Amino acid sequence: MRTVSNRLVSFGIVVFVCVLLIALSLSGILGPVQSLVAAPLIFVQRGVASVNTQFIRWTGQLANLQNLQAENEALQKALVRYQAELVQLREISADYSRIAALLNYRDRTTIASRQYVTAAAIGRDTTGLLHTITIDHGQRDGLAVGMPVVTDLGLVGRITAINASSAQILLLTDTSSYVNARLQDALNSQANGQAKPGTTPTALSVVGAANPIGVANALVEGTVVGTAGGDLTMTFITVGAPINPGDLAVTSGLGGNFPPGLAIGQVIASRLDDSQLFQQAQLRSLIDFTRLQTVLVITNFEAINLSAFTTPTASP
């Protein structure tokens, strides 16, 4: 009996300690202590993650050996096609810069104006219940909560928690992720030599289309949310707005949480939502969120705090 009561007391103490830690952690008080204690763990974690990444690459290369030649030929053909498009886009970019200079317009939206920190994904959620990853850079590398995270294939998510040497990224596919977006018209993009609707999108076709000076259909705006299954859905699209398979969804910049022009995914299908008041578009991202290895954190974008514009409640 005495042993049972001792065990209950011990368990009670552990529960109390855990609840206290949770409360302190949520209030932010434990941040510096967590960073200090986590540092040796993260050091070892980086080593293990590095070995794991090399092993996955090696086994992947072995598995893909047979397909390498065909993939190489397809990539060379795509390269030739997009080199011609690149020349065209550079001309447009040069004209844009000349006109912007004349108007004294400071452009913060072009890819060239962004600053990045490259980080390796060193961990993922342990249970599969959350859609988050951990990267090996943190506050001491100049990162902060709210910074957008991308790869060369598009938007990954943003930083939601951080300590001195690591950061947690909330992925686009999480159900609590909301990104304001607009669609780039694939039909007009086809006229500019970009991805054709109905074709299987390749990495280069999506990236090539995702530029702020590309053709945007300003009428088609909505919000991209993650679904429970890890897919992406663009919601709150006006009924009647033209949506075509192959249209590219990019960040609109509305809300101030993400810079405009970041590629999110391509439209696969569309339908009316359950309320019949809006359209929904199912999107496919080119990013495999389960296999992220290296990401880029945009460090010179400052998320805008819109709370100053909320209507204050009347005091009694």
Add this chain to the structure above:
Amino acid sequence: MRRILSSLLRYAYIPLLSFAAILQVTIMPDFQIGDGRADLVLTLVLSWTLLAGNGEGVSWALVAGLAQDLLTGVPLGVSALALAIVAFAIGQLIRPLERAGLLLSPLIVAIGTAGYHLTLIGLYVITQQSVSIVYSLLHATLPGMALNALITVPIIFVLARLRRALTPRRVSTLITN
């Protein structure tokens, strides 16, 4: 010398569980079915609880859970609390296993996995982490139960050997009249 070694070995579970948490975060997500993945940390904690009782099981749960929380960025204490609750419950319900009871260990760990995920989901909701409850139970918990049951057998075999090596043998005296 043996006593000193024994004392040191008593706390060897701290680096062991810390390394298990690192493996859980970096390597184990590559072994998954749907959204469910094998949980090395949970299996270690529950297996030790079955072998050594819920007193030591709760200690393991606290250390492993805190290491896991530090590595994943969830509020510190969430995984530790969920692991401790499940370890204590399992320890209260199941007496430390005798050799024949090892056959039941995969089933017990599978049930413990469901309890752990349910507790975690509740704590995530309280701490305002976004979780889709029904989807998670179907696509993460069920496959997780199967995977954890699978890895329990080799883990509990190794832990049983380890415990035998660390625990001094007691000579029982038979009193005859």
